[in-house]
Amino acid sequence: MGRYNWFTSQPYPLESPNPSYSDEEYADVDWDSLGFGLMATDYMYITKCCEGQHFEEGQLSRYGNIELSPAAGVLNYGQGLFEGTKAYRKENGRVLLFRPEQNAIRMKIGAERMCMASPSIEHFVHALKQTVLANKRWIPPPGKGSLYLRPLLLGTGPVLGLAPAPEYTFLIYASPVRNYFKEGSAPLNLHVEENFDRASRRGTGNVKTISNYAPVLMAQTTAKKRGFSDVLYLDSATKKNLEEVSSCNIFIAKGKCIATPATNGTILSGITRKSVIEIAGDLGYQVEERAVGVDELIEADEVFCTGTAVGVAPVGSITYQDKR
Known part of the structure; x- marks a missing residue:
């Protein structure tokens, strides 16, 4: 792919996962029947910050529901952004991300437009890597699909009048996927x-x-x-x-x-x-x-x-x- 070194180990190599994660190579999934639908994986990444502050290092928690105020900015005024990127498993067992810094840049631009706090590019990429490693057993075998990653930036602080939310949540969850359209690779x-x-x-x-x-x-x-x-x-x-x-x-x-x-x-x-x-x-x-x-x-x-x-x-x- 010429000078575009997007799928190589630099600059976004993924090291060995933490031993506390599952040591199974693969989750119990029929990879040949995989489509583009939500499949709950093991972990999600989450961190919060108040308006005018910076996002601190987040933590991995078990995938599950989150609690929101009914007055949350995202629920009342649609103050939210999302991204989508993928992790792939190579034949040699390596796990690679595709240009994650571009997603980080796009989220930062979007956050400025929507008057939201946003994670730094370095924080965004680091959080993606942690989420991938925590869910490594859900990455399909080579050629069978990918692990879709959904970073979310949400105005979760309560607000009644139309205004930026006083608190923001940065969250990443993951799901194994294959073809988006039901046609598969057909036109x-x-x-x-x-x-x-x-x-x-x-x-x-x-x-x-x-x-x-x-x-x-x-x-x-x-x-x-x-x-x-x-x-x-x-x-x-x-x-x-x-x-x-x-x-x-x-x-x-x-x-x-x-x-x-x-x-x-x-x-x-x-x-x-x-x-x-x-x-x-x-x-x-x-x-x-x-x-x-x-x-x-x-x-x-x-x-x-x-x-x-x-x-x-x-x-x-x-x-x-x-x-x-």
């Missing part, structure tokens, strides 16, 4: 949505706030009932340009040119997206981050989606205004 079947927007200009579409995701459920549920894999959204201003799919970025390829919508404030800057752009450039492709018209789909040689959960997923068909 996706997307529907272009025109009645609902995913994000609007000068909103929060470019940060991974929890409030970005529930609004897509209506269009997504309707599309899935009609047999589609997911929904492809257009820009809210003109309804002429591609934005992204409900949970992933989109690319079109034509010859040696690859284009993807520019992250202009309404699109999430995906880490897999960033990686594909860098690799494509190294392989001699012309990569364009720009406005991509919906009418360009018909001329594309290839279309694919990228994201932490989906990986790199080929698109087999797109339906737009009842034309497939």
